[in-house]
Amino acid sequence: MWFQETTLSEVSSTGEKERVGWFEAVSADDVEAVKEMLKESPASVNMVDEQNGWCALHLAAWNGNTGVVSVLIGHPLTDINLVSPGGSTALALAAQQGHTGVISQLLAAKCDIHRTATLGGCEGVTALHLAAQYGHADAVQLLVDAGAATGASLMTTEVRGITPLHLAVQAEQLDVIDILIKAGCDINQTTDANVDTQC
Incomplete structure (x- = not known):
């Protein structure tokens, strides 16, 4: 793999009571508790965990908690594009x-x-790079249908020009490869290190 998977670290137990309460409610997928916390302290919706820099929306997205995500994105103060110190967004x-x-x-x-x-x-x-590398074909299709740049390239310290298709080929994600080719990915594109997209 070209880059390391983001990992979920534990929420700091030494944080303030409100912070811990937020992350406990989100982790438990407790929609009612999240609603109550938003009512009591609406400005804290983008508060981040001191250990990993994730906000409640990041954690809910990571866990797939659609109920909590719905409540959070419905709140006018939620920053849906907030970037964690590690570089992640809720979409990623x-x-x-x-x-x-x-x-x-x-x-x-x-x-x-x-x-x-x-x-x-x-x-x-991008989110498409991540979905492609980890073989989430349905996620790739959603992102492609929404206009994600299939030719977007990332770079490492050694290689430039790595596209979602390169990652899918490297990880042997056949369903993802098919989706990306049908979406018009350039199958002849190589990286600056001459890595191609051939299986």
Whole structure:
């Protein structure tokens, strides 16, 4: 794999009570508790965990909690494009996990489908790169249908020009390869290190 998978670290137990309450409610997929917390402290919706820099929406997207995601994106103060210090957005996290319900919700809420991140030393990583690498064909199809740039390229310290198709080929994700080719990916595109998309 070209870049390391984002991992979920534990929420800090030393944080303030409100912070821990937020993340416990989201982790438990407790929609009613999340609604109550939004009512009591609406400005804290984008509060981040001190350990990993994730907000409640990041955690809900990672876990595939569509009920909590719905409540959070319906709140006017929620930043659906908030980038964690590690470079992840809610869309990228949902794509990496293959949570199509959350991806659909975020796309309907007009998240930035073209937002790039720096993950594991790779620059220019998109949600489509993540879904393609991890073989989430349904997520890839959703992103392609929504206009994700199939030719978007990322770069590592050694290689430039890695597309979602390169990642799918490297990981032998045949269903994803088929979707990307049908979407018009250039099957002859090579990286600057002459890595091609041939199986």
